Amino acid sequence: MIKLEWFLIGYTSFLVFFVYVLLFGQSDYHRNGIIGFLYQFLSYKIFIYFRLLITKCFGKRMETRLDNFSHYFLQTKNPFLMIFYLVVLFGGLTIFFISVFPEMFFCPTLSNLHIFYLIIILSLVFGSFLICVYSDPGIITSENVNNYLKLYPYDYMIYLPKECSTCKLPKPARSKHCRFLNKCIARYDHYCGWVANSIGELNYRYFILFLFSNFAMCVYGSYFMFKILSWKIYESQFFVQQISEYEDSLKDKPKLQDYIEFLLENYRTISGLFLLVTLMAIVVFAFTLYHLYLISKNTTTVESFKFSEFKQFLQQLASENKVLMVNTNLVSPQKSKNSKKRKKSKNEDNLNNVVPLDPNNLKNIYNVGIIGNFLEVFFPKSRRIQKSKTKSLKPKKK
Numbered sequence: 001m002i003k004l005e006w007f008l009i010g011y012t013s014f015l016v017f018f019v020y021v022l023l024f025g026q027s028d029y030h031r032n033g034i035i036g037f038l039y040q041f042l043s044y045k046i047f048i049y050f051r052l053l054i055t056k057c058f059g060k061r062m063e064t065r066l067d068n069f070s071h072y073f074l075q076t077k078n079p080f081l082m083i084f085y086l087v088v089l090f091g092g093l094t095i096f097f098i099s100v101f102p103e104m105f106f107c108p109t110l111s112n113l114h115i116f117y118l119i120i121i122l123s124l125v126f127g128s129f130l131i132c133v134y135s136d137p138g139i140i141t142s143e144n145v146n147n148y149l150k151l152y153p154y155d156y157m158i159y160l161p162k163e164c165s166t167c168k169l170p171k172p173a174r175s176k177h178c179r180f181l182n183k184c185i186a187r188y189d190h191y192c193g194w195v196a197n198s199i200g201e202l203n204y205r206y207f208i209l210f211l212f213s214n215f216a217m218c219v220y221g222s223y224f225m226f227k228i229l230s231w232k233i234y235e236s237q238f239f240v241q242q243i244s245e246y247e248d249s250l251k252d253k254p255k256l257q258d259y260i261e262f263l264l265e266n267y268r269t270i271s272g273l274f275l276l277v278t279l280m281a282i283v284v285f286a287f288t289l290y291h292l293y294l295i296s297k298n299t300t301t302v303e304s305f306k307f308s309e310f311k312q313f314l315q316q317l318a319s320e321n322k323v324l325m326v327n328t329n330l331v332s333p334q335k336s337k338n339s340k341k342r343k344k345s346k347n348e349d350n351l352n353n354v355v356p357l358d359p360n361n362l363k364n365i366y367n368v369g370i371i372g373n374f375l376e377v378f379f380p381k382s383r384r385i386q387k388s389k390t391k392s393l394k395p396k397k398k
């Protein structure tokens with residue numbers, strides 16, 4: 001029975017490690033280490049080797065088919081991952097409602113109130129999923145582009161003024177052209193295949209709600225099944241007998257693996273689902289935590305990679321005894337009341353404020369403190385401006 005315990009520990013550790021590699025393998029800390037190597041292997045090298053293998057085995061025609069499929073699967077908006085999510089979700093819920101839920105009525109430690117908790121959690125999960133699928137991530141159009149240009153200043157490090165070659169519109173800082181939607185998205189975070197939509201300025205808050213509700217569902221499901229399984233152990237009297245035998249020194253005290261063995265033998269479906277849901281809770285928790293960390297620093301998934309690349313570029317320059325100069329006036333424009341005086345000394349100012357960038361002391365100009373950063377996600381800047389505009393318009397009409 002020790003084997004099963006070790007298998008479970010090994011399986012959990014492997015899954016946690018796998019998720020860790022995928023989430024943090026591209027970070028500054030791991031990029032040049034084993035984790036970084038594993039990330040590169042899993043994220044694209046494995047596909048290159050697979051493609052080579054297919055070409056060797058089946059020839060050029062199969063290679064073209066594979067390329068077409070991988071382009072459709074990886075480069076276009078498609079419903080595959082979303083369908084996969086729904087199949088897993090509905091599959092899990094079907095097993096839950098057939099094998100687990102009816103047990104609630106025979107389990108005195110679970111009250112009937114849990115029916116309402118279930119309704120609330122499932123409404124949250126499906127509600128946030130639908131909102132994420134159908135919400136506007138913050139598509140940049142000719143009507144709103146000027147507004148976004150004002151809201152997000154360029155940092156002249158990872159964002160410089162330029163035009164999107166596809167949309168033919170100026171590219172506001174923090175925006176990115178999403179190849180899946182073929183549109184520029186404001187404060188672009190990433191494209192999420194699970195909801196088949198980009199995650200940007202306007203729907204990042206719904207994405208966080210989606211992650212949180214999935215985490216809540218897994219934790220709740222895990223708690224619910226734990227209660228039922230504990231009751232089953234208690235109800236069986238099997239261990240009561242063993243413990244009394246142990247007290248009479250006739251047998252060894254039952255160990256954790258004895259309990260696991262008993263549950264897997266007698267309640268395989270509930271135990272299996274319990275394990276799966278608990279593992280899912282750990283994975284979703286890690287991902288939610290990662291996004292909360294990004295929010296606290298006011299950075300996005302894309303920016304965190306861009307920033308570490310930029311830092312590496314500066315370090316490379318430093319190793320060649322070169323520096324990159326930046327005008328601090330451009331990065332944080334200072335508003336002066338005395339505009340005439342400012343105009344006169346503008347050239348002087350520009351020269352005085354040109355400083356070399358220190359790769360070890362780069363500042364994220366969008367970071368406005370933890371509370372401000374969270375408020376920016378839950379009350380997007382572009383929506384705030386619209387509201388204040390409509391407010392300022394009202395008195396004028398009177």
Ligand SMILES: [Zn+2]
Binds near residue numbers: 164182
């Ligand atoms: Zn674009």
